[in-house]
Amino acid sequence: xxxLKLGGSVITRKEADKPTINHENLxxxxxxxxxxxxxKLIVVxxxxxxGHPLAKKYAIGDEIQDNLDLKKKxxxxxxxxxxxxxxxxxxxxxxxxxxxxxVSIQPxxxxxxxxxxxxxxxxxxxxxxxxLGFVPVIYGDVVLxxxxxxxxxxxxxxxxxxxxxxxxxxxxxxxxxxxxxIYDKNPKKYPxxxxxxxxxxxxxxxxxxxxxxxxxxxxxxxxxxxLGLLDLEIESEIINANKTGNIKxxxxxxxxxxxxxxx
Amino acid sequence: xxxLKLGGSVITRKEADKPTINHENLxxxxxxxxxxxxxKLIVVxxxxxxGHPLAKKYAIGDEIQDNLDLKKKxxxxxxxxxxxxxxxxxxxxxxxxxxxxxVSIQPxxxxxxxxxxxxxxxxxxxxxxxxLGFVPVIYGDVVLxxxxxxxxxxxxxxxxxxxxxxxxxxxxxxxxxxxxxIYDKNPKKYPxxxxxxxxxxxxxxxxxxxxxxxxxxxxxxxxxxxLGLLDLEIESEIINANKTGNIKxxxxxxxxxxxxxxx
Numbered sequence: 091x092x093x094l095k096l097g098g099s100v101i102t103r104k105e106a107d108k109p110t111i112n113h114e115n116l117x118x119x120x121x122x123x124x125x126x127x128x129x130k131l132i133v134v135x136x137x138x139x140x141g142h143p144l145a146k147k148y149a150i151g152d153e154i155q156d157n158l159d160l161k162k163k164x165x166x167x168x169x170x171x172x173x174x175x176x177x178x179x180x181x182x183x184x185x186x187x188x189x190x191x192x193v194s195i196q197p198x199x200x201x202x203x204x205x206x207x208x209x210x211x212x213x214x215x216x217x218x219x220x221x222l223g224f225v226p227v228i229y230g231d232v233v234l235x236x237x238x239x240x241x242x243x244x245x246x247x248x249x250x251x252x253x254x255x256x257x258x259x260x261x262x263x264x265x266x267x268x269x270x271x272i273y274d275k276n277p278k279k280y281p282x283x284x285x286x287x288x289x290x291x292x293x294x295x296x297x298x299x300x301x302x303x304x305x306x307x308x309x310x311x312x313x314x315x316x317l318g319l320l321d322l323e324i325e326s327e328i329i330n331a332n333k334t335g336n337i338k339x340x341x342x343x344x345x346x347x348x349x350x351x352x353x
Numbered sequence: 354x355x356x357l358k359l360g361g362s363v364i365t366r367k368e369a370d371k372p373t374i375n376h377e378n379l380x381x382x383x384x385x386x387x388x389x390x391x392x393k394l395i396v397v398x399x400x401x402x403x404g405h406p407l408a409k410k411y412a413i414g415d416e417i418q419d420n421l422d423l424k425k426k427x428x429x430x431x432x433x434x435x436x437x438x439x440x441x442x443x444x445x446x447x448x449x450x451x452x453x454x455x456v457s458i459q460p461x462x463x464x465x466x467x468x469x470x471x472x473x474x475x476x477x478x479x480x481x482x483x484x485l486g487f488v489p490v491i492y493g494d495v496v497l498x499x500x501x502x503x504x505x506x507x508x509x510x511x512x513x514x515x516x517x518x519x520x521x522x523x524x525x526x527x528x529x530x531x532x533x534x535i536y537d538k539n540p541k542k543y544p545x546x547x548x549x550x551x552x553x554x555x556x557x558x559x560x561x562x563x564x565x566x567x568x569x570x571x572x573x574x575x576x577x578x579x580l581g582l583l584d585l586e587i588e589s590e591i592i593n594a595n596k597t598g599n600i601k602x603x604x605x606x607x608x609x610x611x612x613x614x615x616x
Contacts, residue, residue, distance in 0.1 A: 164454045164487060171457060172449070175442060182435060191427045194434060199462040202478060212475060215465060218497050222504060224427060234481050241485060 091130040091220065091260045092341060094123070095251045098138025098230065099268045100331045101181060109140040109173055116184050119266070119337050124188035126341035130220050132254060133185065133192070136247040137230040140177040144170040150232055151206060151243045160241070167242050170232045171198055178229045185225065193224040197231035197245055204236040206243045208253045217258070228254075252315040255324050263324060264340045265312060266331035271349030272309060290353050292317060316351040325352040354393040354483065354523045355604060357386070358514045360530045361401025361493065363594045364444060372403040372436055379447050382529070382600050387451035389604035393483050395517060396448065396455070399510040400433075400493040403440040407433040413495055414469060414506045423504070430505050433495045434461055441492045448488065456487040460494035460508055467499040469506045471516045480521070491517075515578040518587050526587060527603045528575060529594035534612030535572060553616050555580060579614040588615040 096119065103110040123133070137145075145151070148166020178194050185192040201211040219226045230247035248265075255263050269277070270285050272295055277283035289295055292314060309328075316326045329336050329348035340346045359382065366373040386396070400408075408414070411429020441457050448455040464474040482489045493510040511528075518526050532540070533548050535558055540546035552558055555577060572591075579589045592599050592611035603609045 161454075161486075164485065165449075168445075168449050168454050168456060168487070172442060172445060175438070175457060179435060179438060179442075182431075186428075186431050186435070191424075191431050193431060193461070194438060194459070196457070196459040196462045198456070198478075199459045200475070200478065202481075212463070215461075215463065215497060218465075222427065222497075223424075224431070234478060234485075 091132070091258060092128050093132045093134060093251055093254055093258075093260045093263045094337070094341065095247055095263070095265045096133060096135040096181070096331065097265070097267045098136025098141070098247070100266055101135055102138030102140055102177065104138045104142075106139045107143060109177065111177070111180055115332065116181065118334060119331055120181075120184040120190065121188045122335070122338035123185060123341065124190050126338045128341045131225050131341075132216070132220065132258075132260070133181070133225060133227045134247045134251050134254070135178070135181050135227070135229045137174045137177065140173045141170055141230055141244070144173055145232065145244045151235075151240055153239050154241060163242060167232050174229060174231050178227060181229070182227045185227065191224050192227045193219050195219075195226045195228040197228060197250065198233045201233050201245060202236055203233055203243045203245060206235060206240075208245070208249060209236055211253060213254070213257050216254075246311065248312050248315045252318055255319050256322060259322070259324065263316065263319065263326035264337075265316070265326060265328045266337055266340075267309075267312075267328055268330065268332050269309075270330045270347055271328045272313065285347070286349055288350050288352060289313060289317075290320070290351070313351065320351065320353055325350060327351070354395070354521065355391050356395045356397060356514055356517055356521075356523045356526045357600070357604065358510055358526070358528045359396060359398040359444070359594065360528070361399025361404070361510070362531045363529055364398055365401030365403055365440065367401045367405075369402045370406060372440065374440070374443055378595065379444065381597060382594055383444075383447040383453065384451045385598070385601035386448060386604065387453050389601045391604045394488050394604075395479070395483065395521075395523070396444070396488060396490045397510045397514050397517070398441070398444050398490070398492045400437045400440065403436045404433055404493055404507070407436055408495065408507045414498075414503055416502050417504060426505060430495050437492055437494050441490060444492070445490045448490065454487050455490045456482050458482075458489045458491040460491060460513065461496045464496050464508060465499055466496050466506045466508060469498060469503075471508070471512060472499055474516060476517070476520055479517075509574065511575050511578045515581055518582050518589075519585060522585070523587065526579070526582065526589035528579070528589060528591045529600055529603075530572075530575075530591055531593065531595050532572075533593045533610055534591045535576065548610070549612055551613050551615060552576060552580075553583070553614070576614065583614065583616055588613060590614070
């Protein structure tokens with residue numbers, strides 16, 4: 091079984107201030123998925139411009155100040171849940187259009203976090219969908235949190251990837267992003283930045299020059315989720331989904347330029 | 354707590370051969386919900402023209418003949434799940450537009466049936482959403498079935514109503530339909546048909562002339578789900594949501610013309 095994460099920056103226009111699909115990418119990527127020879131597959135996708143601006147605006151996951159603030163955050167929750175569900179519908183539809191038997195899985199219907207980390211999530215149905223031959227499509231969402239000071243949290247697609255990988259022990263985890271992988275310096279600033287082909291610890295990438303890691307999220311969050319999987323002997327790859335053919339090759343088990351997280 | 358079921362024939366154009374919203378009804382009904390003085394509320398809605406034509410076309414819930422038939426049904430499952438989810442998004446959005454803090458709950462993410470009856474469904478999150486002040490909006494969907502001869506089933510909003518009522522013990526259950534209630538004869542054929550104000554058994558309505566009950570679904574299915582609740586001392590009302598003000602009155606606890614299911 092393979093877990094394929096499609097980054098929000100790949101399937102949406104992340105810089106847009108309102109929800110905007112990257113149709114061109116989504117069409118190509120879902121065709122590559124359909125054309126690959128993978129067996130069982132779970133697709134996890136990020137929220138991109140469908141989730142982040144709203145979650146940020148309503149400060150979901152921040153401490154609740156008073157009842158008015160609670161109501162405001164609840165409205166934000168309702169709006170964000172709706173928007174990311176819409177994105178999920180579009181991703182599932184593109185997959186189906188190319189012949190993949192996609193099934194949507196809504197995190198906020200069955201996942202509870204505690205201090206923003208998944209506390210409980212029954213994966214029985216996801217396993218059954220997989221066994222039957224469906225491709226479950228799950229995504230970054232807003233969820234209830236057991237911590238009463240926040241009540242609600244943003245659950246990233248990356249955290250879902252880690253949780254699913256821990257519980258379901260996939261053969262491979264592929265993170266499709268909008269860059270080739272992790273660099274030793276920020277490649278947007280330094281033309282001589284080198285791609286790091288193998289990462290086995292956070293220290294390894296934090297000790298260098300300014301990299302393309304930002305620890306508040308983005309690549310830093312991804313890498314730390316993936317490093318957590320090494321204890322379970324699960325390796326993962328970060329690849330560039332903006333390059334035609336990469337997703338198909340990676341799903342087929344072919345070598346793709348990128349960063350591998352392994353010991 | 355109140356469980357309000359919005360029939361598929363009320364919120365969609367059920368006779369349409371493709372998914373068609375009844376915007377006029379939905380707008381009015383969701384405004385009535387917002388204007389009522391109810392405390393905790395769960396909204397359950399049917400699938401109407403978003404679900405039934407597809408589920409029927411792909412014979413979901415019928416015995417699987419062979420692998421080709423399985424694949425066909427899986428495609429039907431994927432398509433139906435998508436369509437009813439879209440309807441749910443529209444209902445939730447209308448509710449939110451009028452000030453109700455709606456949260457979508459997707460049955461196929463956490464409910465498993467066995468022989469088409471709910472086998473397991475963890476309601477922890479629905480309870481938490483209610484406690485916080487959200488209005489969970491759940492709906493008729495396609496779900497996985499533990500019976501291997503069918504693998505998939507259609508889960509009606511009516512069955513969900515019964516399950517939620519058994520587990521959550523609401524004060525009231527209101528079924529909003531497109532007729533006033535149960536008649537002693539088919540009111541579309543017999544102008545002298547009389548509304549039955551109280552029903553306490555299936556026999557009571559099956560022994561009369563031809564009624565507006567059809568046992569393969571429709572009103573018959575609803576009544577038999579609701580009669581099952583009498584063992585738990587939960588009474589329910591069938592009302593006509595096409596009549597302006599009925600939903601608001603019923604939510605407020607005022608008397609509305611209709612059929613009450615009680616001992």
